[in-house]
Amino acid sequence: MSLTSTASAPASRQADPATIAAPVTGTCPHSLVRAVRAEVRRGLGWQCTADRVATALHASLPDPAAILPASLRRGDPAGYQSHLLYAEPDGTFSVSAMVWMPGQQTMIHDHVAWCVTGVLQGREYEEIFALADDGRTLSLAARNVNPAGAVSGFAPPGDIHRVRNTGDTVAISMHVYGADISRLGNSIRREYALPVRG
Ligand SMILES: [Fe+2]
Numbered sequence: 001m002s003l004t005s006t007a008s009a010p011a012s013r014q015a016d017p018a019t020i021a022a023p024v025t026g027t028c029p030h031s032l033v034r035a036v037r038a039e040v041r042r043g044l045g046w047q048c049t050a051d052r053v054a055t056a057l058h059a060s061l062p063d064p065a066a067i068l069p070a071s072l073r074r075g076d077p078a079g080y081q082s083h084l085l086y087a088e089p090d091g092t093f094s095v096s097a098m099v100w101m102p103g104q105q106t107m108i109h110d111h112v113a114w115c116v117t118g119v120l121q122g123r124e125y126e127e128i129f130a131l132a133d134d135g136r137t138l139s140l141a142a143r144n145v146n147p148a149g150a151v152s153g154f155a156p157p158g159d160i161h162r163v164r165n166t167g168d169t170v171a172i173s174m175h176v177y178g179a180d181i182s183r184l185g186n187s188i189r190r191e192y193a194l195p196v197r198g
Helices: 030-040 046-059
Strands: 081-087 094-100 109-111 115-121 123-131 138-147 151-154 161-164 171-177 188-191
Touching: 030 046, 030 094, 046 115, 046 151, 046 171, 109 161, 115 123, 115 138, 123 171
Parallel strands: none
Antiparallel strands: 081 094, 094 171, 109 188, 115 151, 115 171, 123 138, 123 161
């Protein structure tokens, strides 16, 4: 999948010559950073952390105009875009905004750590898959239509999914990852180019 990142690390961070940090191209509300940091520092398990961060995000979903300039809220016909909003200096979490034009979608994928998503504008269609025991096929386990205001948190294993903008307007969502996507580029663990059965 072509997760396009436009992000950079905060200027205060020291550049590691071995890993080029992506630039920050938007704004993450300080209150949300503080709330996520407090939950991460509890040191709970991934699913519990994801659930608690989801509660924090749901309580303070920002207006898209507060986190991205208008030029980045239009979307890109070349594919959906991921814009880095914040990376915690110790690498424990990061925040991005994703912008999808109608019809744009991810590959089927899972993540290296917990993830929380909140839809700010438009709607996103999410499919969740189960991997067959032989690892050769997928089956559709669940599907959800997530309108603006919907928040969900999930953690590996069992987080194989695909997201698509099935609406007729640009969709924008906020994503909090239990990983430093400013260094990793994204938090994808694996993409699944497998047939979907049933
Ligand atoms: Fe994902």
